[in-house]
Amino acid sequence: xxxxxxxxALFFIFLLNQNVFAQTPAQTDVQALRAEIDALKADYDKxxxxxxxxxxxxxxxxPPAPELQPQVPQAQVPQGxxxxxxxxxxxPAASTGLQGSQISNxxxxxxxxxxxxxxxxxxxxNEVEPSPAMEMHESEAAFQAIIDPYARAxxxxxxxxxxxxxxxxxxxxxxxPGGLLFRAGKMRAAFGKVNTLHNHVLPWIDRPIVTRNLVxxxxxxxxxxxxxxxxxxxxxxxxxxxxxxxxGDSTDLFHSSxxxxxxxxxxxxxxQDITDNTNIDLGISYAQGHNPAGIAEGQxxxxxxxxxxxDATLRWKPLSRAIYHSFVGxxxxxxxxxxxxxxxQSGKGFYVSGDYQFARRWFAxxxxxxxxxxxxxxxxxxxxxxxxxxxxxxxxxxxxxYRRTKYAVGLTANELLWQFQFSIGAHGAHPF
Amino acid sequence: xxxxxxxxxxxxxxxxxxxxxxQGKLDVVTTTEDLAAIAREVGGDRxxxxxxxxxxxxxxxxxxxxxxxLKLQKADLLILVGRDLEIGWLPPLIQQSRxxxxxxxxxxxxxxxxKAQILEVPTGQITRAEGDVHPLGNPHYWLDPENxxxxxxxxxxxxxxxxxxxxxxxxxxxxxxxxRVNEAEKRWIAMMAPYKGMKVVTYHRSFPNFAxxxxxxxxxxxxxxxxxxxxxxxxxxxxNQMKKDNVKIVLVEPYxxxxxxxxxxxxxxxxxxxxxxxxxxxxEITDYFKLFDYDINLxxxxxxxxxxx
Numbered sequence: 001x002x003x004x005x006x007x008x009a010l011f012f013i014f015l016l017n018q019n020v021f022a023q024t025p026a027q028t029d030v031q032a033l034r035a036e037i038d039a040l041k042a043d044y045d046k047x048x049x050x051x052x053x054x055x056x057x058x059x060x061x062x063p064p065a066p067e068l069q070p071q072v073p074q075a076q077v078p079q080g081x082x083x084x085x086x087x088x089x090x091x092p093a094a095s096t097g098l099q100g101s102q103i104s105n106x107x108x109x110x111x112x113x114x115x116x117x118x119x120x121x122x123x124x125x126n127e128v129e130p131s132p133a134m135e136m137h138e139s140e141a142a143f144q145a146i147i148d149p150y151a152r153a154x155x156x157x158x159x160x161x162x163x164x165x166x167x168x169x170x171x172x173x174x175x176x177p178g179g180l181l182f183r184a185g186k187m188r189a190a191f192g193k194v195n196t197l198h199n200h201v202l203p204w205i206d207r208p209i210v211t212r213n214l215v216x217x218x219x220x221x222x223x224x225x226x227x228x229x230x231x232x233x234x235x236x237x238x239x240x241x242x243x244x245x246x247x248g249d250s251t252d253l254f255h256s257s258x259x260x261x262x263x264x265x266x267x268x269x270x271x272q273d274i275t276d277n278t279n280i281d282l283g284i285s286y287a288q289g290h291n292p293a294g295i296a297e298g299q300x301x302x303x304x305x306x307x308x309x310x311d312a313t314l315r316w317k318p319l320s321r322a323i324y325h326s327f328v329g330x331x332x333x334x335x336x337x338x339x340x341x342x343x344x345q346s347g348k349g350f351y352v353s354g355d356y357q358f359a360r361r362w363f364a365x366x367x368x369x370x371x372x373x374x375x376x377x378x379x380x381x382x383x384x385x386x387x388x389x390x391x392x393x394x395x396x397x398x399x400x401x402y403r404r405t406k407y408a409v410g411l412t413a414n415e416l417l418w419q420f421q422f423s424i425g426a427h428g429a430h431p432f
Numbered sequence: 433x434x435x436x437x438x439x440x441x442x443x444x445x446x447x448x449x450x451x452x453x454x455q456g457k458l459d460v461v462t463t464t465e466d467l468a469a470i471a472r473e474v475g476g477d478r479x480x481x482x483x484x485x486x487x488x489x490x491x492x493x494x495x496x497x498x499x500x501x502l503k504l505q506k507a508d509l510l511i512l513v514g515r516d517l518e519i520g521w522l523p524p525l526i527q528q529s530r531x532x533x534x535x536x537x538x539x540x541x542x543x544x545x546x547k548a549q550i551l552e553v554p555t556g557q558i559t560r561a562e563g564d565v566h567p568l569g570n571p572h573y574w575l576d577p578e579n580x581x582x583x584x585x586x587x588x589x590x591x592x593x594x595x596x597x598x599x600x601x602x603x604x605x606x607x608x609x610x611x612r613v614n615e616a617e618k619r620w621i622a623m624m625a626p627y628k629g630m631k632v633v634t635y636h637r638s639f640p641n642f643a644x645x646x647x648x649x650x651x652x653x654x655x656x657x658x659x660x661x662x663x664x665x666x667x668x669x670x671x672n673q674m675k676k677d678n679v680k681i682v683l684v685e686p687y688x689x690x691x692x693x694x695x696x697x698x699x700x701x702x703x704x705x706x707x708x709x710x711x712x713x714x715x716e717i718t719d720y721f722k723l724f725d726y727d728i729n730l731x732x733x734x735x736x737x738x739x740x741x
Contacts (some may be wrong), residue, residue, distance in 0.1 A: 149537060152527065175532035179505070231505060231530060271498040276486065279497060318688050319489040360661050360689075383733040393660060395560060424560075431524045432496045 019243050046320075075254030111145035111153075114427035116200045119420040126405070126413035136161055138199060144428045147171065154428070156198065167198070167222065181229040189221035189250075190229075190242040190267040191285045192309045192332045201430055203328065203355045205401045205417045209369035209381050210349030214336045215307065216253035221265065221287060238271040246289070253374075257301040263289025278316045286311035293340035293375075303339040305374075324331035326357040336374050347372030349380075355387070363389040369405075395423040433597035458595055461507040461534075462519050464491055465712035467544055467583065469720040471511060474587045478598050485527075486597045487712020490687040492564075492659070496521040504529035507540065509590055510602070514545035517571035525585070542590045544719055545571070548579040554688045563657025575709060581610050592640045616721055621646065621730050623625045627735050632681040633674060635688045646728070651677055654693055659689040662692040674700045681731070682739035683707045686714070703734040 032407050113395030121134040139159040146152045156168040170185025188196050199218075206217055215221060230238040244265040248256030254263045270282045286308055292301040310333050317326040333350040350372025357363045369383040383405040390398045401417040440523050458479045462468040468483035475481060477703050482503055485494045491513070496565035504510060504525055510533075512518055526534060526541075532542035545568075553569035558609075572581045588606040592599040628647035635654040643650050652673055673679070678701045684693045692703065697704040707727050 072478065146536060149535070164730060172527065174527045175530055175535055179530040181530055231501070238502055240498070269498075273497065273499050279499075281498075315495075317598050319486055319687070322489055322493055322495075322687065324689055393560075394564070429496065429522075429524050431528065432498060 008018075020102050026037075031178065079328070109145070111143040111155075112426040112428055114140075114142045114172065114423060114425035116140040116142070116423045116427065117421065118199055120205055120417065121419075122415050124413070124415035126415055127406045128405075128411055128413060140167065140198060140200060142425075142427055150175075170227075176403075179230055181227075183227040183229075184225075186222070186224045187227065187286065189223065189244055189246065189265040190227065191215065191221050191265050191287050191307065192267075192334065193282065193311045193313060193330060194332060195220040196428075200421055200423070203353065203365055204367060204387055205399055205419045206385075206386060206403065208332070208351035208353075208371075209405070210332065210334050210351055210371040213371040213381060214253075214334050214347070214374050216251040216350050218329040221246075221249050221250045221253065221263075223247055223254070223263065225262075236272075238269075240269045242269070250289070250290045250293060250368060253305060253307075255292035255300075256290060261290040261301055274302070277318045281311075281313040281315070282311075282312040285311070291338060291340070293338070297341050299341065303341075306337040307334060308337075309334040324357070324360050329354045334371075336372070336377075338374050340375065345375060345377045347374065347377030347380075352420065361391045363387075363391075365389075373408055381408050382406050395424075396420075412427055434668050446715065451622065456593065458508050459506055459527065460509045460511065460591075460673045461503050463494075463513055463522060464710060465601055466511065466710050466720065466723070467587075469711040470574075470580060470584050470609075470675045470720075471587050471725075473720065474584050474606050475591055476601065476605050478595065478601060479591065483712075484522075485503070487710040487717065488686045488714070489515055490685070491710070493521065494521045496519070496524045498528075500525050501528045504534055505531050506596055507531060507534050509542055511544055511590070513571050513574070513725075514543035514567040515571035515573070516566050532567045535688065536542075539593065540590075544551045544583045544584060544586050547586060548573045549576065549641070550739035551644065552637065563655070564635045564659030566658075570574060570640050571636060572638045572709060573641050575639060575723075576645045577613050577620070578645065579641060582611075584609050590686075606682060610724070612721070616724065617645075619722050622731060623728055624648075627732070629741070630735060631677055631679045632683055633679055633695060633731060634683040635685055638685050639683060639707075642709075642727070647733075651679055652678065654682070654688075667696060668691055671696055671699045674702060680740045680741065681705065681734055685709055703738055705734050707731055 011356045042415070061413035064145070073152040117139045118137040119134070120131075120137045122131045123133065137160065141157045141159060143155040146154070151171050151173045153171050154168065155166070158165050158167040166186055168185070168187045170183050170187045173182040176182050188198075188205065190196060192215070194207060195215055206212075207220075211220060212218065213268065217241035223246035224242055225243040227242060229240055229242040232241055237397075244267075246254075246263045248254050249261070249262045249265040256262065259316055264287065266286045267283060268285075269281070271279065271281045286302060286306070288306045290301055291303050291305040292300065294300050311331070312329040313328065315326070315328050329352075331350060333354040335348045336346070338345045338347075349369075351367055351369045353365060355363055365387040367383075367387070369381070369385075373379045373381070383403060385401055385403045387399065387401045389400075392398070397419075399419040401419075403413070403415045403417055405413045405415075407413065433732050438450050442619045455740060457477075458475065460468075460471050460475060460479050460481045462471055462481065462483045462549055464485050465487040466733060467484045468481045471479065473727045479505050482483050483603060484500050484503065485491045499561075507529075510526070512709065526536065529535075535541060550569035550573055553563055554564075556563055568620060574583060584606055588602050593604075601686065624646040630647070630653045631649045632643070633652045634650055637653060637655075637658055639648070639650065642648070652670050654667070654670065674696070679700065682693050682696055682702050682704045683691060684706050686706050686708050690706070693704045707730055708717055708723070711717050711720060713723075714726065717726050
């Protein structure tokens with residue numbers, strides 16, 4: 001490699017010499033020309049030496065001599081020719097190294113990339129919401145990086161068996177004036193707890209019935225918009241307020257038929273450490289937007305839905321045994337006020353769940369669900385689940401869930417769901 | 433209309449809420465109690481220092497609690513161990529802190545590992561088949577007093593940059609700290625000298641710097657791979673190896689379960705020591721010097737008990 005490089009450099013020198021000769025005017029004094037050639041020769045000797053030292057360094061040899069600059073007496077070299085003779089010599093040597101470092105440095109700036117696979121299956125009977133016996137449900141591909149000193153970007157693509165979707169993609173300005181955290185893009189709305197969570201961080205295989213019935217199903221309130229969050233100073237506890245405005249499209253919950261039909265979400269979160277091991281997290285939420293009711297009647301855009309929610313999470317994790325034992329109890333209650341051609345539908349729903357980690361790799365939990373249907377609040381679904389989770393490592397988990405669902409239509413489903421979840425790459429940590 | 437009014441009102445409330453009053457002393461937040469202890473040595477009474485993780489908890493698995501966001505929100509400096517030790521919990525805290533001083537790359541973001549001697553930097557291809565490896569090397573480097581001085585130097589640079597008027601004060605305290613470390617290190621090395629080359633087993637790879645500085649020979653780990661819980665086969669292999677090599681010391685960090693180490697101890701006759709790798713690991717370890725005093729005394733007493741030379 002070094003020999004080739006050296007030959008290449010010498011070949012350039014030869015060409016340059018030709019060039020110098022070619023450009024030398026015929027009337028130039030022979031003696032001046034000779035002096036010039038001698039000067040160039042001395043210059044080239046030094047440059048070749050410098051190149052050899054550089055090659056040596058590149059190969060792990062001795063460091064270069066400190067003096068690399070040519071010491072050609074200025075008087076002996078016509079000023080106009082110096083750049084022409086220097087450039088071809090320096091550029092190949094410099095650019096070779098530069099390109100190499102550019103390539104390696106470029107990798108440093110690649111975003112953190114992770115893929116999380118979610119293979120789920122079901123057995124038993126469910127005539128109302130039948131799911132496949134096995135499916136590669138939604139694999140999440142995450143790309144996350146700091147953009148510049150002012151912002152970072154997060155992209156989460158979901159790859160299902162039926163296609164690819166942008167689950168979230170947003171820019172975050174973490175420290176803008178006023179102590180605000182500003183986010184713009186497509187994101188899961190700050191409505192309650194479960195709506196903000198990606199599938200792979202849920203403590204269950206499915207989502208609670210109340211989020212499926214009242215908060216836009218599995219995708220939840222996930223829309224394009226802006227979010228502004230601020231810590232509200234007080235001497236007692238952590239208090240954060242979040243205000244968000246969205247385009248107004250979230251599955252069948254919100255539907256925007258024109259630009260002005262935006263949806264709005266507000267969230268207030270309070271958090272307090274009770275002890276080093278125990279803490280409580282409380283929130284209230286509000287969401288409003290136009291719903292798709294009235295399409296058949298030609299009244300699209302005339303009806304809206306309002307959601308109100310409260311959430312509570314109690315966590316216990318003994319710090320000195322944090323990897324072995326923990327408990328999380330959580331609940332959300334959501335009220336829905338949906339306008340539709342038949343009149344206002346006022347309903348509610350909730351879930352209560354508890355998850356206990358009884359060994360380093362084992363978790364057991366249960367969940368109770370109850371929820372009205374959004375479009376007919378005289379009806380409700382309810383359900384119970386038992387969950388057992390095993391973590392081979394923090395990068396994979398195997399989960400089983402027994403789920404009994406009593407549907408409003410009078411049918412009851414008894415199912416055993418199972419899940420293999422696995423993560424590769426560097427996935428950024430999730431907020432608490 | 434109502435919703436727009438609601439949104440604008442909420443926005444106005446958020447913007448109107450005023451930030452907390454400015455702090456008098458330089459507010460330093462560290463990720464671990466070891467860094468906090470060294471920051472107190474250098475910063476003296478011109479700084480307030482608070483640590484996120486407790487010394488008795490596993491620093492790999494700290495929860496990113498919102499209460500830590502409040503600490504970071506008002507911090508002038510954030511000092512972290514680095515080498516990806518806090519990768520699982522620190523980034524969301526920084527991002528939500530709303531504090532531009534401690535964002536990655538800002539003047540107040542101090543990675544204490546940059547000049548320290550880092551061991552076990554992986555070479556070649558790294559995969560998670562090797563467990564939860566740290567691609568940037570072993571992050572438990574503070575357990576070498578020489579690195580303690582390097583960390584103190586990094587902290588001094590940061591403090592002096594933030595408070596140039598207090599530079600002489602910090603410099604005097606840095607020099608004093610370094611002198612005391614030098615003296616203590618001679619004493620610690622002398623105490624450990626009779627046991628140079630002593631074979632030990634540790635639970636996790638928390639002690640390579642400590643072992644190198646004080647002449648311990650780590651011959652095995654209770655974890656089959658970093659971050660992977662002990663398996664019966666690995667435990668059996670380890671017991672056989674310990675019997676063969678006459679290993680009589682097992683070091684366990686305070687946050688690991690003692691069931692497997694104790695059974696290894698019973699099978700091999702080894703002493704199982706709960707050896708804190710951090711300040712605050714037990715109540716008595718209240719500063720950086722007491723960490724080494726405690727650990728070295730614990731080790732020597734146990735070695736004497738086993739009678740192994």
